[in-house]
Amino acid sequence: xxxxxxxxxxxxxxxxxxxxxxxxxxxxxxxxxxxxxxxxxxxxxxxxxxxxxxxxxxxxxxxxxxxxxxxxxxxxxxxxxxxxxxxxxxxxxxxxxxxxxxxxxxxxxxxxxxxxxxxxxxxxxxxxxxxxxxxxxxxxxxxxxxxxxxxxxxxxxxxxxxxxxxxxxxxxxxxxxxxxxxxxxxxxxxx
Amino acid sequence: xxxxxxxxxxxxxxxxxxxxxxxxxxxxxxxxxxxxxxxxxxxxxxxxxxxxxxxxxxxxxxxxxxxxxxxxxxxxxxxxxxxxxxxxxxxxxxxxxxxxxxxxxxxxxxxxxxxxxxxxxxxxxxxxxxxxxxxxxxxxxxxxxxxxxxxxxxxxxxxxxxxxxxxxxxxxxxxxxxxxxxxxxxxxxxxxxxxxxxxxxxxxxxxxxxxxxxxxxxxxxxxxxxxxxxxxxxxxxxxxxxxxxxxxxxxxxxxxxxxxxxxxxxxxxxxxxxxxxxxxxxxxxxxxxxxxxxxxxxxxxxxxxxxxxxxxxxxxxxxxxxxxxxxxxxxxxxxxxxxxxxxxxxxxxxxxxxxxxxxxxxxxxxxxxxxxxxxxxxxx
Numbered sequence: 001x002x003x004x005x006x007x008x009x010x011x012x013x014x015x016x017x018x019x020x021x022x023x024x025x026x027x028x029x030x031x032x033x034x035x036x037x038x039x040x041x042x043x044x045x046x047x048x049x050x051x052x053x054x055x056x057x058x059x060x061x062x063x064x065x066x067x068x069x070x071x072x073x074x075x076x077x078x079x080x081x082x083x084x085x086x087x088x089x090x091x092x093x094x095x096x097x098x099x100x101x102x103x104x105x106x107x108x109x110x111x112x113x114x115x116x117x118x119x120x121x122x123x124x125x126x127x128x129x130x131x132x133x134x135x136x137x138x139x140x141x142x143x144x145x146x147x148x149x150x151x152x153x154x155x156x157x158x159x160x161x162x163x164x165x166x167x168x169x170x171x172x173x174x175x176x177x178x179x180x181x182x183x184x185x186x187x188x189x190x191x
Numbered sequence: 192x193x194x195x196x197x198x199x200x201x202x203x204x205x206x207x208x209x210x211x212x213x214x215x216x217x218x219x220x221x222x223x224x225x226x227x228x229x230x231x232x233x234x235x236x237x238x239x240x241x242x243x244x245x246x247x248x249x250x251x252x253x254x255x256x257x258x259x260x261x262x263x264x265x266x267x268x269x270x271x272x273x274x275x276x277x278x279x280x281x282x283x284x285x286x287x288x289x290x291x292x293x294x295x296x297x298x299x300x301x302x303x304x305x306x307x308x309x310x311x312x313x314x315x316x317x318x319x320x321x322x323x324x325x326x327x328x329x330x331x332x333x334x335x336x337x338x339x340x341x342x343x344x345x346x347x348x349x350x351x352x353x354x355x356x357x358x359x360x361x362x363x364x365x366x367x368x369x370x371x372x373x374x375x376x377x378x379x380x381x382x383x384x385x386x387x388x389x390x391x392x393x394x395x396x397x398x399x400x401x402x403x404x405x406x407x408x409x410x411x412x413x414x415x416x417x418x419x420x421x422x423x424x425x426x427x428x429x430x431x432x433x434x435x436x437x438x439x440x441x442x443x444x445x446x447x448x449x450x451x452x453x454x455x456x457x458x459x460x461x462x463x464x465x466x467x468x469x470x471x472x473x474x475x476x477x478x479x480x481x482x483x484x485x486x487x488x489x490x491x492x493x494x495x496x497x498x499x500x501x502x503x504x505x506x507x508x509x510x511x512x513x514x515x516x517x518x519x520x521x522x523x524x525x526x527x528x529x530x531x532x533x534x535x536x537x538x539x540x541x542x543x544x545x546x547x548x549x550x551x552x553x554x555x556x557x558x559x560x561x562x563x564x565x566x567x568x569x570x571x
Contacts, residue, residue, distance in 0.1 A: 026262060033258040041257075045246045055249075062261045063268055133240050151206075152241050158208070177202045183237050 014078055021069050029069070033062050036079065039154075040086050046149045047090035048097075049138055057093060061086040080164040083150070087165060091142040129190050136186040144179040151176055192220040197227050205234060491525040494518075512554045515545040519561040526568060539565050 014035075020028035040061050045054035064085050065072075072081055140148060150161045158176075162169045197220050203209050204217045221228045486494070498514045498521075505511070522538025525531075542562045549555050 026265065030258045030262060033261050037254060037257045037261075041249070042246060051247070051249065055253075059257075059261050059264055063264050066261075066265050067268065130240060130244060133237065134244050137241060137244075148241075152238060158206075173202070180202065180205075180234055180237065183241070184233055187233075187237055 011077075015074055018069065018072065018074060018078060021066065022072075026066075029062075029066050032065075032078065036082055037062075039079070040082065043083065043086050043149065043154070044090055046153055047087070047142075047145065048093060049134075053093060057086065057089050060089055064089070076163075080160060083154075083164040084166060087146045087150075091146060094142045094145075129187075132187060132190055133183070136183050139186070140179055140182060144175050144182070147172055147175040148179040148183075192216045194220075194224060194227055197221075197224070201227075201231055201234065205231070205238070486521075486524065488525050488529045491521045491528075495521045495525070512549055512551050515542075515549060515554060516557055516561075518542075519545070519558055523561055523565055526565065535565055535568065 014032070017028045017031050021032065037058065041054055041058040044057035044061070045051065048054050048057065061082060065082050072078070137145065137148065146165065147161055150156045150164060151158075156164065158169045158172045161172045161176075165172070197217060200209060200213060200217055204214065209217065221231060495518055498518050501508070502511055502514055508514075519538070519542045522534065522542065526535040526538060539562055542558050542565070546555060546558050546562070549558060
């Protein structure tokens with residue numbers, strides 16, 4: 001989980017790096033990559049549920065950011081901009097994935113915190129619920145899924161999400177509420 | 192607050208976006224309404240559980256090499272040829288989605304329909320009107336007819352030369368056999384019965400019908416002959432009506448209106464057919480000889496007079512140019528058979544007149560040849 005406080009690093013440093021990257025300085029851009037790489041990877045992973053795809057999408061996000069950094073306006077924040085690139089790539093990936101699914105993508109990844117603690121029965125039920133929630137999130141339509149992930153995992157405000165996805169706050173709210181409703185509906189038997 | 196109002200605010204309350212007053216109202220309602228409280232708890236639980244889902248961490252080695260891999264990727268992208276960049280660009284634009292697939296399917300269907308339609312129209316357009324099947328003969332052929340009625344087999348002319356001539360040439364052999372069988376008789380007009388005997392049919396009065404049928408299939412020359420030879424023959428009413436109907440159909444098919452129909456003494460079907468071929472530019476110039484060379488002088492005279500009157504009556508008829516050729520050929524063979532110097536001179540004179548007024552180069556060429564032939568005959 002990423003703390004929003006991390007974004008409050010001195011903006012001037014970031015702006016300077018962006019300015020240099022705009023001039024073609026790859027070293028400066030690498031500093032930006034290092035700063036946001038984990039966020040991008042996690043976002044991509046949340047969307048794709050696959051390490052290889054997440055890795056590819058995260059890298060591609062930075063490649064795209066570098067090739068079009070000249071169009072970035074310095075008065076805005078870098079994170080929402082790069083987040084939008086990552087989300088758009090992820091959405092496109094998910095749409096394509098509907099038609100082509102590789103073998104590695106079919107393998108479910110293992111949750112890290114599935115170590116048994118306490119009562120094995122209650123742990124089993126908990127695991128099943130978590131698995132079910134995860135699957136339900138995965139089944140959300142990409143536009144809903146993006147908003148839900150940005151709100152829940154990135155803890156972004158409505159306005160930040162709207163800015164990141166270049167949509168209105170109303171659309172953000174609508175998509176978020178509908179995503180929640182769907183999740184609740186699909187988990188009705190487990191709650 | 193009622194449950195319906197709470198439903199509207201439940202998400203905002205969850206996200207702590209409500210002002211103090213609304214927040215208090217919602218909390219009060221949650222205390223009072225168990226159903227809404229359960230709903231809110233479920234919603235909150237889902238979100239909390241979702242937050243609890245962690246993702247695998249790739250490890251430090253992965254993060255350390257990440258920026259390096261990005262740099263390499265950027266470098267390789269920059270070296271990419273333009274074509275690959277364009278391909279990548281379109282790959283991102285044309286991402287398949289249900290709505291896009293629907294649009295694509297609709298566009299593809301339209302394109303397919305257009306292509307098929309165009310191919311069909313093109314294919315249809317390649318069949319010239321004059322080569323399309325002629326339906327008029329069917330009723331005549333299918334008229335009351337027995338084995339007895341069929342004319343005896345006659346010596347056949349050589350097969351047609353080209354496909355294009357198909358329609359015209361169908362008449363060729365028929366005309367020829369009728370002429371040789373009927374006209375070359377030296378004595379008084381031949382009766383239908385005697386014609387059948389001469390043809391070796393050995394059948395009897397059904398000759399009437401056979402003649403009627405043949406009239407419908409012959410060219411102008413044969414038509415003229417029929418007028419001469421088969422004058423006493425009365426057409427049965429049914430075939431007549433059928434032929435009239437067919438003639439009307441053919442008249443409609445012919446592009447400009449012609450006054451040829453029904454104004455002259457020759458059988459209207461044969462005239463109409465001849466006129467159609469003349470007008471359709473489909474007549475093969477050599478066929479002019481084919482039609483005329485077997486006729487006797489009197490028949491050729493009939494033809495000359497008929498066409499001259501026709502030109503006089505219909506100077507603007509689109510077939511007039513081709514009728515010049517008919518007249519020229521008739522003069523040529525008329526002189527060839529009679530050796531009458533007057534006919535030859537008159538023919539040369541008239542053909543030269545036609546040459547002056549003719550607009551079509553191909554017609555002029557043929558007329559010149561005809562004049563030269565006539566002149567050549569004198570020199571011989």
